[in-house]
Amino acid sequence: MNNKKCHFCGNIHFSEKTVQYVYQRNKRFMIIDSVPCEECNYCGERYYDGLVIEKIENEFINIYDNHKKIKNQVLVPVESYLELA
Ligand SMILES: [Zn+2]
Numbered sequence: 001m002n003n004k005k006c007h008f009c010g011n012i013h014f015s016e017k018t019v020q021y022v023y024q025r026n027k028r029f030m031i032i033d034s035v036p037c038e039e040c041n042y043c044g045e046r047y048y049d050g051l052v053i054e055k056i057e058n059e060f061i062n063i064y065d066n067h068k069k070i071k072n073q074v075l076v077p078v079e080s081y082l083e084l085a
Contacts, residue, residue: 011042019046023056030060031074 005012021035035056037046062068 006040006043006045008045009040009043011040013041014038014047015041017046021048021056023060025060028060028064029076030056030063032056032059 006014015038016036017039018034018036019039021032021037023030023032035048036052037048039046059068063070
């Protein structure tokens, strides 16, 4: 993010971090831990390198299309806000 501004708030200061990333496509999900990104110090918007996203997409394809063995799984509750009390 050299010489770049946050697209959301215009801040120019970022921190390098590793975060959990939730990838979603066609109602299928994949959670990836320890993903490197740069986070805007002001608004928290996260920016990922194109190669990082490419790697994640490849893994998604490996798991869902090529039936790669899954390392860990979580059960995620799905609720509708309209039905919440
Ligand atoms: Zn920002």
